[in-house]
Amino acid sequence: MKEEKVRKMVRERYGKIATSEKCCCGCGSEVSESVGYSRVELDSVPEGANLNLGCGNPVALASLKEGETVIDLGSGGGLDCFLAAKKVGAKGHVIGVDMTPEMLDKARKNAKKGGYKNVEFRLGEIENLPVADGIADVVISNCVINLSTDKQRVFNEAFRVLKPGGRMIISDLVLLKNLPTAVKESVEAYVGCIAGAEKKTEYIEQIKRAGFQQVQIVKETPLPEEMILDDPNAEALMKEHNLNKKNAKEILDSVVSVKISATKAQN
Amino acid sequence: MKKKLMDILACPIDKYHPLELHVFEEKDEIVEGLIVCPKCLRWYPIRDEIPEMLPDGLRKEAEDLPFLKKWQASIPEKIVKEGKPFHLKQ
Numbered sequence: 377m378k379e380e381k382v383r384k385m386v387r388e389r390y391g392k393i394a395t396s397e398k399c400c401c402g403c404g405s406e407v408s409e410s411v412g413y414s415r416v417e418l419d420s421v422p423e424g425a426n427l428n429l430g431c432g433n434p435v436a437l438a439s440l441k442e443g444e445t446v447i448d449l450g451s452g453g454g455l456d457c458f459l460a461a462k463k464v465g466a467k468g469h470v471i472g473v474d475m476t477p478e479m480l481d482k483a484r485k486n487a488k489k490g491g492y493k494n495v496e497f498r499l500g501e502i503e504n505l506p507v508a509d510g511i512a513d514v515v516i517s518n519c520v521i522n523l524s525t526d527k528q529r530v531f532n533e534a535f536r537v538l539k540p541g542g543r544m545i546i547s548d549l550v551l552l553k554n555l556p557t558a559v560k561e562s563v564e565a566y567v568g569c570i571a572g573a574e575k576k577t578e579y580i581e582q583i584k585r586a587g588f589q590q591v592q593i594v595k596e597t598p599l600p601e602e603m604i605l606d607d608p609n610a611e612a613l614m615k616e617h618n619l620n621k622k623n624a625k626e627i628l629d630s631v632v633s634v635k636i637s638a639t640k641a642q643n
Numbered sequence: 644m645k646k647k648l649m650d651i652l653a654c655p656i657d658k659y660h661p662l663e664l665h666v667f668e669e670k671d672e673i674v675e676g677l678i679v680c681p682k683c684l685r686w687y688p689i690r691d692e693i694p695e696m697l698p699d700g701l702r703k704e705a706e707d708l709p710f711l712k713k714w715q716a717s718i719p720e721k722i723v724k725e726g727k728p729f730h731l732k733q
Contacts, residue, residue: 380700387701445651475701480693496648499695500655508653508660513718514653533698536658 379525382572386523387476393427394478396451407551411547412436416606417459422489424482431459431519431633432547433588435459437594440619441469443467449530449539449546450474454495460516461495471507473500489590503529507537514538519633523575531586541642544588545635549599550576553630557624570631580636588638595635634637644673644694644695654680655696664712678720679713685727686718 408426410417412433418426434458440446440463441580448457451472461471472495474480478544483497500506502517503594517536534544551573560571574582576593583591646664653660659682668675676689678696685694688710707729715723715731723731 383701452696471648475697477693477695484693486690495712496645497693498648499693499697501701504655504693504698506652506655507649509658511651547667561665573704 382525384562390429390452390476393429394476395483411567413455414559419461420462421455421458421556422486424493425453425458425486426455427491429453429519430455430547431457431549431599432595432635434516434545434635435463437635437637438463438514438516438543438545440464440468440514445511446470446514446516446568447473447505447507447512448503449515449534450519450523450614451483451497452479452520454486454497457495457497458486458490458492458517460514464494466494468494471498472493473502473505473507475499475501494638497595503533505533505537509536509538512537512539513540513542513544513545517544519547519549519550521546522549522570522625527574527579528582528585531583531588535586535588535640538640539576543637543639545581545637547633548579549573549631549637550579551630552576552632555627555630559627570627576632576634579634583636583638587640589641592636592637593634596635597633599631629636644676644689644692646673648694652678652694654683654685654697655698656680656685658684660682665714665717665719667717674719675714677714677722679719679722679726684722684725685725687724702728704729 394471411431429452440460442465446460446464451457451474454472457470457472470484477499480497480499487495498506501523514536521527521530529562580591649664652662654662661682663679665675665677672692673689674692674716678687678694687694711731
């Protein structure tokens with residue numbers, strides 16, 4: 377699959393999601409609760425910030441402290457940025473980077489609605505972060521890196537922007553075994569977060585190769601079934617490739633959601 | 644965009660920091676402006692309060708050149724004539 381084509385599709389798809397209130401992998405706040413957000417958290421952010429595109433709640437695991445600087449890779453509607461903003465307080469900063477203009481627009485409006493003063497969004501690519509070296513305490517990301525066609529570069533960039541002693545906490549989808557070729561090659565499945573997913577072992581290797589230490593899988597969970605079985609995009613995809621529910625279940629079983637933490641050593 | 648953000652912004656291409664800021668319209672935050680990398684002469688628009696720090700491949704000439712033209716008078720000549728990824732023809 378051509379990288380350019382994938383990137384364009386991802387931008388287009390997520391642009392549409394931002395403006396249409398539709399979502400990609402599973403809908404409804406039930407999915408958000410099942411991936412690790414509490415009802416209180418979901419109710420605390422502006423309506424529209426949660427697009428149900430995540431597969432974990434990295435902020436909950438990041439143990440953010442007051443005054444810290446946080447970078448969110450692929451900030452979408454801003455949900456994780458807003459949750460992080462509360463934790464780091466007025467002296468902290470949260471910077472959301474997203475390559476989809478429609479998403480940023482939505483996030484910015486949400487920030488205004490919620491009166492967040494310590495959150496900034498910028499249009500950028502996570503493979504080319506517009507952020508100076510060594511300024512972040514924490515890098516978070518939620519179900520986004522699987523969409524990148526150059527994950528190694530994303531991890532290298534995350535490492536670069538972290539301070540010595542800084543940490544990266546990410547949720548993402550990874551594979552336990554190879555996907556059927558038809559699915560792997562489908563751009564549709566790519567934007568639906570699945571075909572772009574990396575093998576778990578390779579994903580971890582890439583994080584280590586970037587320079588991270590103490591790389592740990594904090595939690596590994598199967599995908600909520602409704603994420604695929606009730607999703608209209610997934611349904612269309614299954615039809616296109618003549619897959620039945622049993623095949624879908626097979627695919628579902630080869631994808632897991634992981635929460636990973638890693639640190640950049642103190643010099 | 645808040646001015647303070649300049650403390651942590653770097654050029655996405657060569658990671659150069661600090662970048663130059665030119666403000667065209669300001670309310671509570673910078674509404675329109677330009678961020679320039681003095682090292683590689685790339686320029687990045689701030690539109691609608693959002694700094695657009697995309698790499699060359701994701702930039703759109705049809706949207707970016709009119710922006711350069713609009714603020715031509717307030718932008719250093721070097722950027723107008725030699726800036727990357729797009730500049731105005733002589």
